[in-house]
Amino acid sequence: MTDTTITSLHGREILDSRGNPTVEVEIWLACGARARAAVPSGASTGVHEAHELRDGDQSRYRGKGVLHAVDLVNTEIATLLQGKDAAEQEEIDRGLIALDATPTRARLGANTILAVSMAVARGAAAASGLSLWRSLENPKGRAAMPVPMMNILNGGVHAAWQGADFQEYMIVPYGAPDFREALRYGSETYHALKALLAAKGYHTGVGDEGGFAPAVRSNQEPLDLIVEAIEAAGFRPGAEIGLALDPASSELYGDGEYRLKTEGRALSAGEMVDYYADLAAAYPLIVIEDGLAEDDWDGWRLLTETLGDRLELVGDDLFVTNVERISRGIREQAANAVLIKPNQVGTVTETIAAVDLAQANGWGAMVSHRSGETVDTFIADLCVALGTGHLKTGAPARGERVEKYNQLLRIEEEAHGCLPFAGREAFVR
Numbered sequence: 001m002t003d004t005t006i007t008s009l010h011g012r013e014i015l016d017s018r019g020n021p022t023v024e025v026e027i028w029l030a031c032g033a034r035a036r037a038a039v040p041s042g043a044s045t046g047v048h049e050a051h052e053l054r055d056g057d058q059s060r061y062r063g064k065g066v067l068h069a070v071d072l073v074n075t076e077i078a079t080l081l082q083g084k085d086a087a088e089q090e091e092i093d094r095g096l097i098a099l100d101a102t103p104t105r106a107r108l109g110a111n112t113i114l115a116v117s118m119a120v121a122r123g124a125a126a127a128s129g130l131s132l133w134r135s136l137e138n139p140k141g142r143a144a145m146p147v148p149m150m151n152i153l154n155g156g157v158h159a160a161w162q163g164a165d166f167q168e169y170m171i172v173p174y175g176a177p178d179f180r181e182a183l184r185y186g187s188e189t190y191h192a193l194k195a196l197l198a199a200k201g202y203h204t205g206v207g208d209e210g211g212f213a214p215a216v217r218s219n220q221e222p223l224d225l226i227v228e229a230i231e232a233a234g235f236r237p238g239a240e241i242g243l244a245l246d247p248a249s250s251e252l253y254g255d256g257e258y259r260l261k262t263e264g265r266a267l268s269a270g271e272m273v274d275y276y277a278d279l280a281a282a283y284p285l286i287v288i289e290d291g292l293a294e295d296d297w298d299g300w301r302l303l304t305e306t307l308g309d310r311l312e313l314v315g316d317d318l319f320v321t322n323v324e325r326i327s328r329g330i331r332e333q334a335a336n337a338v339l340i341k342p343n344q345v346g347t348v349t350e351t352i353a354a355v356d357l358a359q360a361n362g363w364g365a366m367v368s369h370r371s372g373e374t375v376d377t378f379i380a381d382l383c384v385a386l387g388t389g390h391l392k393t394g395a396p397a398r399g400e401r402v403e404k405y406n407q408l409l410r411i412e413e414e415a416h417g418c419l420p421f422a423g424r425e426a427f428v429r
């Protein structure tokens, strides 16, 4: 038997893709296995997310930033985990949650806990000689290659509010025969979009997630540009490549209305639903994430009633990967899919529980990166293992985004054609 006892743990501060400090953790096991994990951080964070220990934090934990997180790993958490079995992920995660002892992970920080939890999962995989996705699959038999949701045009806070109010315009190559081809469809469309923007006199600088950030004049214009780019790249909009939106509308919301600065108007929830219905009628839209704000439950119910039979409606800020909020959403039929971000909740075990809950209720589960990323590829293995069918991890450009897609290429190769490609069926309708 391989000895998976944890012998030591080491935390360090590294930089994320925005140049901000973040947490990395390294782990050593008695059998000699060694593993490492690093955590990302969002910019359009939901108010209900678990608490992170970040630099510049304004809360009562102010001043307790990433160096404090690192210190916690190297002292309290190392003491807790030394001698524990890395193969017992749930027990370890329970121990971390108990050590934190706050409802929002405010004392240890969800980022601190997640880096440790992910390092433990990787350590256990390394000890068993299995790839991470196989080790996480823990023979449930649901593994599948995801459809990549590539964010090729950035707006909102990810583009310093210089263009579209909507934060993310994604292409979804669900008509490809496999993941490798899906990635090719996406990257060829990305290059076609760059050429098209340049030809129209737009600048081709990129936002936080690698998508272009042109100073468009409406939130609809990017959809026209992308459809044109898909055709210019030789693909069929709708048949081979669909579209997805993340307006990140909590960022647009205030005093009961949604402010579309680019269009110079403010809409009620009902008017936003009508706007989305018009877009869904005019474009091959398949997914809308965070179409309404994080506490606009009435708006969400109306959105789901109106478009839930045609589109996947994904709650990100609404659910924050939290099983209690997801359960409410299921009860109230407020959406039909959940965005899954491990750092919104803090441990691998809780992340898997959120996916299980969504899947058990026939809901979609869409694993996602954060806008501030590292080259860590944990989420690529996670979405394959859980068979979530789709992964959103930015543009097919910029190292920290591409590395996740490249990891999926490696997984597809390793599986020798044994993993089904999720395709269009992955999208709940």
Ligand SMILES: O=C(O)[C@@H](CO)OP(=O)(O)O
Binding pocket: 041, 042, 043, 044, 045, 046, 168, 209, 246, 248, 316, 368, 369, 370, 371, 372
């Ligand atoms: O809103 C989102 O879905 C994410 C990731 O794309 O952005 P952030 O990490 O800034 O919250």
Ligand SMILES: [Mg+2]
Binding pocket: 246, 248, 289, 290, 316, 317, 339
């Ligand atoms: Mg979002």
